[in-house]
Amino acid sequence: MCPAGTCERMYARPHAALRPGVHSYRGFRVTHGEPRQRLVVPRGTVSLVVGFGPGLEPGGPVGGHGGKAVRPTASLATGLHTRARHFGHRGALHGIEVTLAPWAAHQLFGVSMNDLADTVVDPVDVLGRGFQELTEALRDTTDWPDRFALLDSALARWTESARGGRPPAGELLEAWDLLVRTGGTISVRDLAAATGWSWRHLETLFRRQFGLTPKRLARIVRLRRALRLLTTGSTPADTAYACGFSDQAHLTNEFTTLLGMPPRRFLAARGTAWRSSHWVAG
Template identity: 30%
Template sequence: MRSGESVRVAAEVVDVAVPARPGRVSGVSMAGFSGRAKDLVELRVVPYPAVTLFIDLGDGLLVDDASGQRQRGAVVLGIAPDSAQAVGQGDVECLQVRLSPVLAYAVLGASSELEGTTVALDALWGNDAARTQEQLRAAESWDDRFAIAEDALARRHDAGRTVDAEVAFVWDQMMKNRGRVRIERLSAEVGWSRKRLWSRFRSQIGLTPKRAAQLVRFDHAVHRLAAGQSAALVAAQSGYADQSHLHRDVMAFAGVTPTAVAIAPWLAVDPVAWAAAQHLSRP
């Protein structure tokens, strides 16, 4: 485990642990969170281009979505959630695993069904979800927990289906170019019609290509806002037509203004928990 840090989230201090080195399964990021919330803490999720597993290792975490349904235990949060939030109180200990949607297609066996929703992991993994959670709870260190989670993901990945190579290529181009891509050009590059790419990408990634590119661009932009850059600069350098365009995108994805998302508690842990992925959000 790489040395963790304590981060203030809202009014609480959270200890963050991360793996010491990259795992053997590409497209996976993991972080462990622990702390004690004296009062009820509700953290609105700021959407990001990944599917997430929340595995509660204590008894203090709930995850809900726009439907108002709250779930505990091991929960999958689909890509681009609408009004989802993590709710914690008391002793909170949680493993969060972020999966590239290309990988999630194999690991979870679902994609478009997960868009913007929360689903219990056992609905996708069956008894393997309970066994994995028991092993994680019994583990004595975050190093052991990261290893257990990686083994479970590797097994599911090896046994699962894979996305079309063309779909994986288009997603990779979106990430490399921070969402600033022309879908028509990518369609031509992989030799597919626009209609075919739209259909395959939507069914395997969970979003249309246009929406996915917008999400990747939004993720890059909000991390620059959180780093203290002005909305005008971020809009100009992130592929938005103007500052109003950025404002509309942030409101559509996060439900708040650029000024508010810049200080969102959800983003407070990102420089520590997800530092390995933050190069995609740098100018």
């Protein structure tokens, strides 16, 4: 939806060799008559935004905890976020967003994902000069399919380079899948037992390759499930029960802590003014 100004969006799947770690590409060119603000909710994925024009203005997380505000930037990279964060722009955006699983970002960036948790950084800080060269090549290419092909080549090359991080062990991916399948309700002890590792070893690997401990990641997974249920018509009370919260008050407290507002207020805001904003990452 673009009620004012112009919007151009293009979506593509990454090359099969990059999947499932690299989830999607989203090209965008947006102009509005006035600045826009967006609340970006935690989503369990990593974003790499290649900007071609005026930059985004990342704000701090709700509640003022778990991160800090950073300078406006045309391009950015984020780790996993545990709280919603405000983003704004001056009325125009142009670029491509790459969405990745955290372990794929670990391989690509070659850093501990714990260093990027609840953080927004300049991609040059983790990808080096090659990112600047890619940005220039993408900016000079006007056809979206050609841009996506350039991304395929660059991401494959960087992932295979010596700077890339170690691929995740199969047991670690199984632990991730189990945590997601259970909606974040499985205990850390049971999760560790499923891998055959100690909970301390599991926690160390989660922090390094995903960015968060199993407990903190489970919190995001449960929040995401609650959001899906609420936005499809489930009542707060039914949602709290289905997602394993102790009661509706527990659900409300979690929303207020992680999103900055209770469920009903979030749904009301999502259905009105926020829906017209282009920058949606959640």
